[in-house]
Amino acid sequence: MKTLYLDCFSGASGDMLLGALIDAGLPLDEVRRALGSLALSPEIVWTERVARAGVTATKFCVRGEDAQVHAAAGAPSHARSHSRGHEHSHEHSHAHDHADHHVHQHGDAHQHDRDQVVHSHRTLAEIAALIDRSALSRAGKDRARQLFVRLGEAEAAIHGTSLDRVHLHEVGALDSIIDIVGSVFALEQLQVERIVSSPLNVGSGSIRSAHGLYPVPAPATLRLLTGAPVYSGPQPAEMVTPTGALLVTSYAQAYGPVPAMRVSAIGYGAGTRDFHDTPNVLRVIIGESDAAAAHQTVVVLEAEIDDMNPQIFGVLMDRLLGQGALDVFYTAIQMKKGRPGTLVTVIAPPEKRALLTGTIFRETTTIGVRYRDMSRECLDREVVTVETAVGPVRVKVARRGGEIVNVSPEFEDCLRLANELGRPVKEIQALASTAYLSR
Secondary structure, eight states: OEEEEEEEEBBBBBHHHHHHHTTOOOOHHHHHHHHHTTOOOOOEEEEEEEETTTEEEEEEEEOOOHHHHHHTSSSSSOOOOHHHHHHTTTEEOOOOOOOEEEEOTTTEEEEEEEHHHHHHHHHHHHHHHHHHHSSOOOOHHHHHHHHHHHHHHHHHHHHHEEEEOOEESTTTSSSHHHHHHHHHHHHHHHTEEEEEOOOOOOOOEEEEEEEEEEESSEEEEEHHTTSSSOOOOOSSBBOOOHHHHHHHHHOSSSSSSSSSSSSEEEEEEEEEEOSSOOEEEEEEEEOOTTTTTTTEEEEEEEEESSSSOHHHHHHHHHHEEEEEESSEEEEEEEGGOEEEEEEEEEEGGGGHHHHHHHHHHHHHHOOOOOOEEEEEEEEEEEEEEETTTTTEEEEEEETTTTTTEEEEHHHHHHEEEEEEEEOOOOHHHHHHHHHHHOO
């Protein structure tokens, strides 16, 4: 299975994703060909090799509409990568290549004259018309339109308007359309079957938009990140842009650490600013994973206890398993000052973390719970019933890629028959295994 991992330790933006995919081997000429179908000249996009905190990366550059207006007036033409990402004040700044995103409703007194800004904001219908002229496949065009609808829905919800009254400003500008359409094309060309993302670093601080001073992440960006794991990094900047949030959350099928794979390509896409302590890049890792394996992300909770009535451990296990924990086990450990203790370990679906953490705090004497995300690979399993000389026994059969790798009689069935017949449990287990293998 061809797998793509998005390493968003410095956030994400549309142009960073495109830069990373080109850095990983996607030919720029193919991206230009796809964008050329939008009636754009090839030279409107290009790449540059840059360094971010010592890491060499590819910067995807777009000559934006504002630059084209200046050029038509005889002023120097600036790329997005040079004109964006400036500091707004000492406490907030843009980390990546984008402008703030706003919504204009029809009839808004502050809406710019379209002749002046060359459609720097567009309706969803205008954007859909552009997408229909693109070189994307039919599925790709549908995906791109759905992405902009989702973007419009987020903006409409934040600003209290309807989808048909939304104007996408800046995010509806040419460079953002290129980021989204280009990324859809690039991911189609790569033909990846599975996309996994790390948790996203959203940055910190605040940004200024036409509507005022907003916290990071901006409201619409945060809405697009609903359901995705995020955290606030130390950089006083907006690390995840609206297009970055849109693309990552729309394509990622799972979140967590790098899945097990054989790496075939790595790419780094650069943001505009160069932080001295952290590479401002989005890293993509492409490789082959086992298509037959069922990969899952789980959360592992741990707590050490040395001062609790041991009778409570049984109650705790029952309650955690009853609330959806996948597994609970206890390990004897030696704690500070030589005291014997117990390490409580809980494996659970990530969405159960808060519930199970609360149960551990309520039911035990611990004052701290650690947690971390992990990946696991599970075998396909089914339960079949076999007839033995002493009666029916259920057998759990585990397969990997269609191959049987383990056969295990259900212990409770074997125990019941052993008690009824006065025979050893291991005899019943052997009879059940033999009955299955001789089918």
